[in-house]
Amino acid sequence: MANLLAVIAAPDRSTQAMLAGEALRQAASKLKHKIDVEIHTAQGVQQPLSASAIASADAVLLLGEAAAQDVRFANSHTLLSSLEAVLADAEGQLKASLNAQTASSALRIVGITSCPTGIAHTFMAAEGLSQAAQKLGHSIRVETQGSVGAQDTLTADEIRLADVVIIAADTQVDLARFVGKRLYSSGTKPAINDGENLVRRAIAEAQPHATSQAAGSTAAATAATASQSEQRSGPYKHLMTGVSFMLPFVTAGGIMIALAFALGGIYAFDDAHKGTLAWALFQIGAKSAFALMVPILAGYISYSIANRPGIAPGMVGGMLAASLGSGFLGGIAAGFIAGYGTDWLNKKIQLGRNLDGLKPVLILPVLGSLLVGLLMIYVIGTPVAALLAMLTEALKSMQGSSALLLGAILGAMMAFDMGGPVNKAAYAFATGLIASQVYTPMAAVMAAGMTPPLGIALATKLFADRFTADEREAGKAAGVLGISFISEGAIPFAARDPLRVIPSLMVGSAVTGAISMAMGVELKVPHGGVFVLPIPNAVTNLGSYLVALVVGTVLTAVMLRVLKKPLAQ
Structure with a gap:
């Protein structure tokens, strides 16, 4: 089923314009397509098209000189027609508009790829998308969000002109830039294994990314949260987002600790070595980088679920998990509690447009942190700490x-x-x-x-x-x-x-x-x-x-x- 639009501009022929609109609706129904018809008459504009309808349109039929010059459709696939042609054969005109869409110039596609480690899958997926789009005759630009940050960053103009946005990622990607664009999300594997099929599906199935409901940071949070359900992302993706942000801390901390032991021996952390380079390296690695591992893991699991409002509750929960001795298991639990809890609060608390700006900076961080903090202290922290201690002891004693x-x-x-x-x-x-x-x-x-x-x-x-x-x-x-x-x-x-x-x-x-x-x-x-x-x-x-x-x-x-x-x- 295609999403069709028609704009009829005939202010001096209002009756014929209304008849043409009805003929198009009946023809679309017969062809099992969806159509929205905007009619410009002497009495004004009837049933004006929404921005989301324009963004998701597969083809646009324009009747009348004024309609042909409508700047709203500068980047859309359009077919110019007339009242006479539609009244004579509305069904044929709709088919012609779809055929024109199929035969039109190459689509402009932009994409983002990302994976937990940001090394291999990120760039393999980008290559798969690029080769597939070029083979299908479309132009494409892919931004890679790898371990060294974003490369080939998409410009505002490229995003504005894009017909479709493809997100091939195994971690959370900030989608605030794509509000109002047709967007399709998947993991990296479809882009690597069958990029052509992914591009075809994206063109056919992409949906307009949710429009903002409020100004400022609330708009970004609302848009990203709404998109979350569209992406069909689940716990695995949220966990991998947390792991990807945690990895640099593990790497830096591990190397610092290894160097500390190499320079000062296995007791480099003792006060007897205080002030030495080995002691300083141990403080950097064990006391700082490693101390941040669990809070970062929990914070970015929560961020993946609830976007920016989830970071503070997640990190607070992760810090509590570390201090209670529940380690990475407690951090994972805290991240999911904070994320889903904050997301639920964001949906349930409705303050109105004037006060909605308080949610991401005051209400959600406070209530989310309170929720995860109390649960970690009174319910989850101690049992998970005992479980981790058992697991740690069992692994350390493993032999044979x-x-x-x-x-x-x-x-x-x-x-x-x-x-x-x-x-x-x-x-x-x-x-x-x-x-x-x-x-x-x-x-x-x-x-x-x-x-x-x-x-x-x-x-x-x-x-x-x-x-x-x-x-x-x-x-x-x-x-x-x-x-x-x-x-x-x-x-x-x-x-x-x-x-x-x-x-x-x-x-x-x-x-x-x-x-x-x-x-x-x-x-x-x-x-x-x-x-x-x-x-x-x-x-x-x-x-x-x-x-x-x-x-x-x-x-x-x-x-x-x-x-x-x-x-x-």
């Missing part, structure tokens, strides 16, 4: 078969979808435990995440007859991505032959994770691949860690050799 099993599970999860929900669940679990000084899962997860692209790179060299020339060339890039802990380097190979490649990758990564956990290897830095290994104390038992990585890589390559058949020459 139990450590092997956990390492194998985490390793297999890292290779199952390489940057997808299962992979990110294992990664979030490991990074969250760093705040509780449990470092063995992080070591297993990073090694297992490097294994898939490294194993593929090795297989393309040793068993070249199993791969095409393009795949052998891509194997070189996969190797570089692998040593950088970017699992997504294996995605193109898995997409071409999932039934053989994915099991091979999972076996290799499971073995790597199992060896790492069984040997008690600890890693204090959540990212960086082999480039963080030379940092003193960043990883313990380095020899065993390298053995785990090499064994998993070789096993992955051998599995690919066994499962993949030689290509026909």
Whole structure:
């Protein structure tokens, strides 16, 4: 069903204009399309079109000279017609307007891509969208919101002229710039795996982004909150938003602590070393960066749900979680309570236009913080702290078969979808435990995440007859991505032959994770691949860690050799 508009400007032929309008409505109903008709008569404008109707129109039929010059449709797909033509064949004129829309000049598309780590999926999704749009004959500009901030930032003019906005993101994206534009949201995977289908769906299904209801920051909050439901985002996306903002604090803190121990020994934090560089580095890493991890995690989970009004309640809840000893589990709980609680308060509290500006700066932060604070102190904090203590103790005491099993599970999860929900669940679990000084899962997860692209790179060299020339060339890039802990380097190979490649990758990564956990290897830095290994104390038992990585890589390559058949020459 198409959304059609018609503007009839015939002030000296009012009766015929009304008849033409009714003919168009009946024809649209027969064709199962929706139509809004605006009629300019001597008595004034009948049924004026709304801004949202104009923004969502698939085609516009203009009757009369005044209608043809209407600036509201400067960026719309229009067809000029006449009263006589519509009265003679209204159905044919509607079909002609749709055909004109189909054959019209290329659409202007803008997009944003983002993922939790802001490294691989962000740029792969941007490339997928760009290639797909160009192949379909449309122009596109994609802004990437990666780990180093926004790149190729969209200008106000580009957004104003855009026909469609595509958001391909696994984290929360601020949509305040797109109020009134036709917008379509998805995750990054559709853009990577089938960009053409995503672009087609976006053009067909995009809906006008909610218009603002009030001025200032309230407008942005209302628009983004309304869009939230349209995006069909869920708890996973909110959690990944929190994790993506937390990661830089984990990385900075972990490296500072490792350097402190390298310079001052394992007691660098003692008062006996106060004033030394090692002591200062420990204060920066452990007492500052790590202290902010849980509040940041909770604050940005809440932000993903409730937009800006959710940040303060989320961070307050996260700080309480840290002080109560409930760690990252308490931070996750606080983030969701603050987010959904603040979002509910925002919808229920209606103060009217004059007082609505108080909501985001006074009412929502105060009530949201009160809600999450009381629940954390009296209900949630203590039980979650006890649960975290049990989990921490169990993980620290793991050895033998139990450590092997956990390492194998985490390793297999890292290779199952390489940057997808299962992979990110294992990664979030490991990074969250760093705040509780449990470092063995992080070591297993990073090694297992490097294994898939490294194993593929090795297989393309040793068993070249199993791969095409393009795949052998891509194997070189996969190797570089692998040593950088970017699992997504294996995605193109898995997409071409999932039934053989994915099991091979999972076996290799499971073995790597199992060896790492069984040997008690600890890693204090959540990212960086082999480039963080030379940092003193960043990883313990380095020899065993390298053995785990090499064994998993070789096993992955051998599995690919066994499962993949030689290509026909």
